[in-house]
Amino acid sequence: MYSSTKSTLTAKPTEIESVLVKAHSLAAFANLILAVVFGILVSLQFVAPDLFGSLLPSWGRLRYVHTQGIMLGWLGNAFLAFLYYAVPILSGRPVFNRNLGLILFALWNFAVMVPGIILVLMGVSQPLEWAEFPLVVDFVVIVAFVLAAIQFLPPFFSLRFDNLYVSSWYIIGALVFTLLSYPMGNFVPELVPGAAGAAFSGLWIHDAVGLFVTPLALAVLYFVVPATTGKPIYSHFLSMLGFWGLFFIYPLNGIHHYIYSAIPMGAQIAAILASFLLGLIVLIVVVNLMLSMRGAGFFPTDIALRFASTGIVFYLLVSLQGSLQADMSLNQLTHFTDWVIGHSHLAMLGFATFAGIAGIVHAWQRLPQANYNLKYLNWSYWLLTAGITLMVVDLTLAGLIQGRLWLEGAPWIESLRAAEPYWLVRTLSAVPISLGFMCLIAGLITGVDRHAIKPAAAAVKESGALSESFDAHLGIDSVKPASRPLQALQLSYLVASVAGVGFFVLSVTLLGVLPFQELRNQSAALAPAQALVLSPSEVRGKAVYAREGCAYCHTQQIRYTDADMQRFGAPSLAWEGRMDYPHMLGTRRIGPDLSRAAYTRPAQWHLAHLFSPRSVVPKSIMPAYPQFFEDGPLKPKQEAYDLVAYLETLGRERELAWPEGDALAAQKTTDKMALMSFNAPALNAHPARTRPFEGTPELPDAISPVLAGELWSINCSGCHGDQGKGDGPAAAWLAPKPINLSQHEYSPDLLADILWNGVHGSSMPAWRDLSPSQLAEVAAHVSSFSEVESSVASRESLQSGQTVFKTHCADCHGADGDGNGFAAGSLPIAIRPSDFTRERLTHAESLRVLRSGVAGTAMAPWGDRLTSAEMEAVSHYLRSLFKFSAGGSADD
Amino acid sequence: MISTLIVFSSIGLALIFSLAYWLCAKLRNKIEEPKYDFMEQLERHNQSSARGVNFPGDVDDDK
Numbered sequence: 001m002y003s004s005t006k007s008t009l010t011a012k013p014t015e016i017e018s019v020l021v022k023a024h025s026l027a028a029f030a031n032l033i034l035a036v037v038f039g040i041l042v043s044l045q046f047v048a049p050d051l052f053g054s055l056l057p058s059w060g061r062l063r064y065v066h067t068q069g070i071m072l073g074w075l076g077n078a079f080l081a082f083l084y085y086a087v088p089i090l091s092g093r094p095v096f097n098r099n100l101g102l103i104l105f106a107l108w109n110f111a112v113m114v115p116g117i118i119l120v121l122m123g124v125s126q127p128l129e130w131a132e133f134p135l136v137v138d139f140v141v142i143v144a145f146v147l148a149a150i151q152f153l154p155p156f157f158s159l160r161f162d163n164l165y166v167s168s169w170y171i172i173g174a175l176v177f178t179l180l181s182y183p184m185g186n187f188v189p190e191l192v193p194g195a196a197g198a199a200f201s202g203l204w205i206h207d208a209v210g211l212f213v214t215p216l217a218l219a220v221l222y223f224v225v226p227a228t229t230g231k232p233i234y235s236h237f238l239s240m241l242g243f244w245g246l247f248f249i250y251p252l253n254g255i256h257h258y259i260y261s262a263i264p265m266g267a268q269i270a271a272i273l274a275s276f277l278l279g280l281i282v283l284i285v286v287v288n289l290m291l292s293m294r295g296a297g298f299f300p301t302d303i304a305l306r307f308a309s310t311g312i313v314f315y316l317l318v319s320l321q322g323s324l325q326a327d328m329s330l331n332q333l334t335h336f337t338d339w340v341i342g343h344s345h346l347a348m349l350g351f352a353t354f355a356g357i358a359g360i361v362h363a364w365q366r367l368p369q370a371n372y373n374l375k376y377l378n379w380s381y382w383l384l385t386a387g388i389t390l391m392v393v394d395l396t397l398a399g400l401i402q403g404r405l406w407l408e409g410a411p412w413i414e415s416l417r418a419a420e421p422y423w424l425v426r427t428l429s430a431v432p433i434s435l436g437f438m439c440l441i442a443g444l445i446t447g448v449d450r451h452a453i454k455p456a457a458a459a460v461k462e463s464g465a466l467s468e469s470f471d472a473h474l475g476i477d478s479v480k481p482a483s484r485p486l487q488a489l490q491l492s493y494l495v496a497s498v499a500g501v502g503f504f505v506l507s508v509t510l511l512g513v514l515p516f517q518e519l520r521n522q523s524a525a526l527a528p529a530q531a532l533v534l535s536p537s538e539v540r541g542k543a544v545y546a547r548e549g550c551a552y553c554h555t556q557q558i559r560y561t562d563a564d565m566q567r568f569g570a571p572s573l574a575w576e577g578r579m580d581y582p583h584m585l586g587t588r589r590i591g592p593d594l595s596r597a598a599y600t601r602p603a604q605w606h607l608a609h610l611f612s613p614r615s616v617v618p619k620s621i622m623p624a625y626p627q628f629f630e631d632g633p634l635k636p637k638q639e640a641y642d643l644v645a646y647l648e649t650l651g652r653e654r655e656l657a658w659p660e661g662d663a664l665a666a667q668k669t670t671d672k673m674a675l676m677s678f679n680a681p682a683l684n685a686h687p688a689r690t691r692p693f694e695g696t697p698e699l700p701d702a703i704s705p706v707l708a709g710e711l712w713s714i715n716c717s718g719c720h721g722d723q724g725k726g727d728g729p730a731a732a733w734l735a736p737k738p739i740n741l742s743q744h745e746y747s748p749d750l751l752a753d754i755l756w757n758g759v760h761g762s763s764m765p766a767w768r769d770l771s772p773s774q775l776a777e778v779a780a781h782v783s784s785f786s787e788v789e790s791s792v793a794s795r796e797s798l799q800s801g802q803t804v805f806k807t808h809c810a811d812c813h814g815a816d817g818d819g820n821g822f823a824a825g826s827l828p829i830a831i832r833p834s835d836f837t838r839e840r841l842t843h844a845e846s847l848r849v850l851r852s853g854v855a856g857t858a859m860a861p862w863g864d865r866l867t868s869a870e871m872e873a874v875s876h877y878l879r880s881l882f883k884f885s886a887g888g889s890a891d892d
Numbered sequence: 893m894i895s896t897l898i899v900f901s902s903i904g905l906a907l908i909f910s911l912a913y914w915l916c917a918k919l920r921n922k923i924e925e926p927k928y929d930f931m932e933q934l935e936r937h938n939q940s941s942a943r944g945v946n947f948p949g950d951v952d953d954d955k
Contacts (some may be wrong), residue, residue, distance in 0.1 A: 091928065227934050232927035237913050240923065241906060248902060273899050366941060477954050599938040 015094035017084045018367045020101045024081035025360050027109050028770040029441050031073025036437060038066040047424040049614070049621045057121045059623040060549015064120045064132035070348050071130060071208060072141070073113045075356055079216040082359035083171060085151050085367075088167045091155035104147045104495030111140045122389065127546035128201055129587055130208040131186045145182065149175045154787065166239035168325045170219035173247050173500070174212055180504055181207035181251070188512070194577025195262040195557075196516040198585045202263075202271075203254035203512055205587070210250035210349055211519040217315075217355035218246075220309050224362045225292050234291035238284055245281035247500045249274050251507035255515075256326040257587055259335065260559035262574040265673060267515045272326045274579045279323030286316040304362035310385055311354030318346040332561055334409060336589040338419065338426075339399025341438070342392045349433070350388050357440060364444050373447025376439045381434030391429035398422035407563045411687070412592050413619050415712060426463040454792050478724075515560045519574040526665040526674060527575035532653050534579060534646075537638075541646025544639050546584070548625070554594045555586035556650065560673055567687070567769075569682035570662075571673070576654055591622060596651035596684040606644045607633040607762040608733040615730035616763075617716045633733040651684065658683050688765035690758030692832070697772045699752050711774055712781045719763065724785035734763045735856030736831065743845035745788035747884050750838035751779045761830030762856070788842050793876035801877025804870045812858065817881040827858040840882035846875035 041061050046052055056062065084101065088094050095101065099678035116133040119125065124134045133141070156168055164172075185204020189197035220812045223686060224235050233239060252274035255267050289312045293300070321343050324330055334340065361377065364370045398419045405415045534542065545551070555579070558568045565571060572595050577583055601609075608615055611633040613622035628640035636644075654661065666678040701766070702708060713722070719738035721727040726740035755775045758766035767775060793801075806815065812833040814820040827833075841849065850871045853861035862871065913920055 089933055092933055163922065163926045163929070165930040167930075168926075226927065226931060230931075232931050236924045236927045237910075237920070239927075241909065245902070245906065252898065270898065277899055277902060366938075 016088050016367075017095060017098055017101055018370075020084045020098070020105060021081045021363050021367060022370065023105055024077045024084065024108075025364070025444070027105070027113075028074050028077035028081060028356070028360070029437075029444075031069055031077060031109075031113060032437055033441075035066055035069030035074055036430070037063050038069060040233075040427070040434070042066055043423070043427045043430060045623060046621055047420075047427050049623060054626050058625065059549045060547070060552055061121050061123065061125070063549050063552055064125050065117045067130060068116060068120070068132050071213065072108075072116070072133075074215075075213055075348070075352055076108060078105070078356035078360055079174075079220075080148070082216070082220055082223075082356070082363060083148075085363035086167065086359070087152050087155055088173065088218070090165055090171070090223070091159055093155035093158055096151045096154045100147060100151050104144060104151060107140060107144045107147065112137055112144060115140075123547045124746075125547060126186070126190075126582065127549065127551050127584060128186070128189055128582055129205050131189075131201070131204060135186070135190070138182070141186075142179070142182060145175065145179050149179060164238060165222075166233070166243055167219040167222045169240070169243050169350060169480050170215040170222065173243070174215035174219070176501075177207070177211040177215075177247065177251075177324070177504060180501075181211050184508060189582035191581070192516055194583050195258075195572075195574045195585065196519045196582045197577075197581070197583040198258055198261070198557075199255060199263050199267065199515045200508075200512045201583065201585075202257040203251065203508065205257050206254040207251060209352075210246070211251065213313075213348065213352045214246065214250070217311065217352045220355045220359035221289055221312060221315075224304055224308045224358045225289060227362065228300070228302045228308075229293065229296050231292075231295075234288050234294075237847075238288040239638040242281055242285035242288065244500065245284070245886070246278070246504045249278045249281060251504050252511065253322075253326075255280060255511050256331075257328070258557075258585065259331045260561050260564075261557050261559075261585065262519070262572050262577075262673070264515050264518045267511050270510060272328065275326035279320055281734070282316065282323075283321035286312055286319075290778045301375060303381060304365065306353045306360045306381055307361060308358035310381075311351050311358060314350035314354060315348055318343060318351050321346065333403040333565065334399050335403075335472070335559075336555060336587070337399035337406075338395040338422065341401065341589065342395030342399060345388070345395065346392045350392065354384070361444070363478075371445055371447045373443045376443030376446065380436045380439035380443055381865070382432060383439060387429050387432030387436055391426055391433070394422050394425045394429065398426075406567070406589075409563070409566055409769070411715075413617065416590075416621055417619055417714075424486075520673065522573075522669070522671065523575035523578055525668050526573060527578060527662060528653060528657050531578060532649075534649060534655075537642045538649050539644035539646075540638075541644070542649075544628075544643045545646055546582075550594075551584045551586040552588055553586075553590035553622070554587050554592065556580075556583075556593065556595045557585040558593055558595045560676055564593070565680050566685060568684040569596050570654075570683045571677040573674060573677050576651070591620075592686075594650050595645065596655070596686055597647045598650050598652040598655055599648075600684065600686045600689045600760070601765065602763055603644050603648070604633070604734055605765075606647060607640055608730045608763075608818055609635050610640055610643065611636075611733070612729065614718070615728070615733075615747070618718045619714050625662040687767065687769035688758070690760040690764075690766055692757060692760040694757050696749065696753045696756045697775075699748070699772050699776040699779060702775055702776045705781075707774070708777035708781040711770070711778050714768065715770075716778065724782065730763075736762055736854050737856070738763070741782055741785040742787045743839045743842045745786045745882070747838040747882075748779065751782060751836065755779060760833060761832075788840055791840075791843070791879040791882075792878060793880065797873050798880055799877050800870070801873035801875070801880075804866065804874045805877055808862070808866070809874070817878060829856070829858045831857045833858070834880040836878045837883050840879050841875075842876050843879065846878060847871055850874060 041052070041056060042059060045059050047359075085096060112133070116137040119134050119137065120132060125132050126134055126138075131138070151532050153172060155170055156164060181204060184200055185207065188200040191197075192200060222233060222239060243625070244740075253271055255263055255271035256275050259268050259272070261268075293305070293309060293312075296302075296305060296309070298309070300309055307826075323843070325334055325340070325343065357380075364372060399421075401418050402415045405418060509670035556572070558564050558570065558572045560571045576595070577585070605616060607629075609617065609620075609622070610625045611626055613620040614624075625640070628643065629636050633640075662678045666675060667677065712724075716724075717728055719728045719730050719734065720741060721731065721738075724741035726738040728738060732736050752775065754764065755767050755770075755778060758764050767778070805817070810817075810821055811823045812819075812821040812822070812827065813836065814833075816840075817836035819833045821833060824833050849859065850866065851861060853859050866874070913923060
């Protein structure tokens with residue numbers, strides 16, 4: 001029993017709007033079910049990308065509503081339900097107005113969540129992490145937060161902030177700071193382009209968790225723990241230290257989402273230091289909460305307390321993980337990987353969700369006419385704990401493996417293959433999680449009402465589990481002092497409040513405004529004088545890219561790391577995103593970075609890839625977009641043309657100015673990061689980019705037919721088919737069609753050249769992410785397909801063929817048939833004429849080509865200009881030119 | 893530079909706050925007071941709930 005000689009709290013019984021508690025709780029569950037379903041649909045497409053065909057909205061749109069559904073729909077409603085229960089108790093006064101509560105409920109659910117989800121699924125959205133709802137909905141969210149502030153803050157105002165309990169501080173802080181940070185994260189990136197916009201976006205990504213979700217979750221924990229154990233928290237001093245530390249330091253963390261990016265290094269380092277400091281603050285909070293639970297056991301009997309207890313453990317883990325991730329060396333390994341996805345699930349589905357459940361269940365236990373089924377709730381706890389633990393451990397391991405493969409320079413597809421079993425486990429973890437949520441809902445809508453439940457606090461008290469608190473060590477009585485409030489303390493809270501807002505402004509200035517100024521100056525100095533304005537088609541394509549969530553799998557930022565430079569090329573300079581409102585930097589790489597997508601793949605490859613990704617990249621998990629086509633890649637709709645046009649703009653400006661542009665710009669700066677970009681070994685290092693006339697490494701002897709078959713299946717079969725006959729799933733959509741390798745024979749040096757440098761102008765990419773030994777295996781596999789027969793021809797036939805060749809063919813193919821005719825370099829199509837000294841066709845294939853030409857190349861049909869005898873003779877002559885580069889000669 | 897300033901000023905403020913808390917019993921009592929206020933308010937709420945009074949939700953539900 002706690003006695004007081006004075007209280008600022010009223011003696012009037014607290015008035016709780018139980019209808020609104022229940023309404024927001026039920027809305028929270030409805031949103032939770034939707035968000036989880038969206039998450040499962042997203043997850044399933046990692047395992048079976050074509051499972052749903054074009055039945056559902058695209059992967060990106062589902063991903064958008066999944067995150068917004070969890071943050072605003074589930075957690076937002078859960079916390080509002082808790083506030084309606086807790087604020088009257090904390091303040092001793094009712095909330096501002098019941099009708100306002102009904103308006104807020106309607107606004108939050110029917111003017112934010114319902115239209116937000118519908119609009120995003122229809123393709124009206126913002127491609128910004130944790131800010132995916134469109135701007136029109138963002139305005140409503142802000143109005144809702146204003147109403148929430150009007151609803152919940154006046155009870156605290158009436159206390160004149162006299163010595164508020166820590167939960168009250170967290171509630172006030174969350175409402176005030178979210179109102180400040182939400183507009184910044186949702187509106188500013190629309191006005192500030194590229195990396196500078198990303199700096200504001202990064203602030204919001206962290207503020208959404210740190211200034212909205214975390215404070216309200218901690219308010220729940222600081223409420224539920226003492227209310228359930230029946231003893232005050234261990235130390236209010238430590239709780240306030242944690243509170244002010246959190247609000248001072250959290251806003252400074254945001255840029256750690258863009259470490260090694262073009263954002264100025266000073267801002268990055270500030271965020272890294274703040275991240276480490278935040279880890280210390282979280283330790284204080286967690287230690288205090290855990291000490292407050294002494295005597296309750298590791299798995300408390302009270303189910304709300306048990307959720308709270310596990311939520312505290314999740315909070316500790318996720319916060320320490322967050323601090324570690326900001327470390328630059330670990331960040332190189334884990335950034336963009338599933339580690340980060342595991343981290344965000346641990347934060348939102350572990351810590352925040354468990355706190356949210358604790359708050360709802362605790363209130364539900366005490367609400368009139370509220371059913372309560374402990375058995376279901378127990379099941380819910382164990383299923384959720386097991387499911388979330390499985391998911392987070394699984395994704396963390398997947399992230400470490402992906403990061404290692406990326407650092408080692410392994411082919412991109414290897415990181416997808418390595419992640420496959422982990423993605424399957426992640427999907428399976430949805431089973432216990434979904435069942436857990438169902439049990440939670442069942443536990444709160446079935447069973448008996450609260451009167452049948454023995455209050456857990458009483459149970460704890462009766463068991464004598466109360467233990468001594470921090471106060472005993474410091475000589476603090478459990479009886480409140482009779483003295484007047486210390487003026488100095490009140491003043492200090494005022495100062496701290498002003499300082500808290502000041503720190504928020506400082507964080508925005510330090511990590512948003514200053515980087516923006518610096519990047520603007522840098523862009524003015526280093527960018528080409530005239531920006532290349534996007535064409536209408538390219539602008540539309542960019543909107544498609546944003547709408548479908550492409551930035552959630554493909555970054556547009558080559559980081560200032562060796563691994564990124566080797567794989568993608570020169571790190572991105574800030575000015576390269578000067579046209580991006582909002583930025584498309586991205587925070588996850590499931591597919592490769594697209595900063596230098598221009599001039600890397602031909603349009604027909606992109607079209608085939610968009611229509612059916614696995615036709616050209618058999619192990620790809622990219623979603624298919626058949627909705628962009630009338631009837632296959634040969635009949636694209638305007639959206640497909642626009643999207644491909646946009647992809648061809650990525651990196652274009654710098655590429656067109658290169659190398660003179662880079663050389664000139666390098667003279668104008670001493671900035672180390674900019675110079676690192678200018679001095680990168682290659683502007684575009686994409687392994688698939690074709691590089692005509694570049695050297696070729698010497699390939700070793702092939703030794704493993706099994707590996708060769710595997711490499712073929714993973715990389716080549718989509719176009720060339722399993723048996724190399726040029727009949728893979730994508731073959732019909734490409735021009736020129738993939739070579740039927742049974743009809744061709746190559747000299748080893750030409751084969752190495754094709755594999756290493758690609759065939760410029762065709763869909764045959766370079767394969768520079770394969771090692772020379774892997775390429776040797778592929779080359780051996782290619783050679784094994786060849787059915788080219790020995791040539792048998794009379795001397796007369798060869799002479800006749802030579803005459804025809806010199807008359808009609810030598811201009812392109814060269815007098816010696818080596819593909820170096822005088823016209824070869826000026827053909828309307830970039831694909832070079834065949835070099836017959838290093839490539840030989842079967843006689844039948846030669847005749848077919850002569851008769852019909854090769855679509856997609858400059859090789860015209862000669863069937864109506866040459867006689868059959870002439871074509872026969874030319875074919876024999878061409879086949880006679882073949883020599884092995886290793887010094888061998890043709891067999892005829 | 894500014895990062896170092898932030899880190900050290902934060903740690904410094906925390907130390908000053910801790911020291912004041914440690915040295916001044918009156919301040920200590922005052923800082924810890926809200927947690928007892930909270931327990932008291934909870935108790936009051938539980939008692940009024942037990943009496944079944946003043947739940948606007950109940951009134952509405954009954955209507």
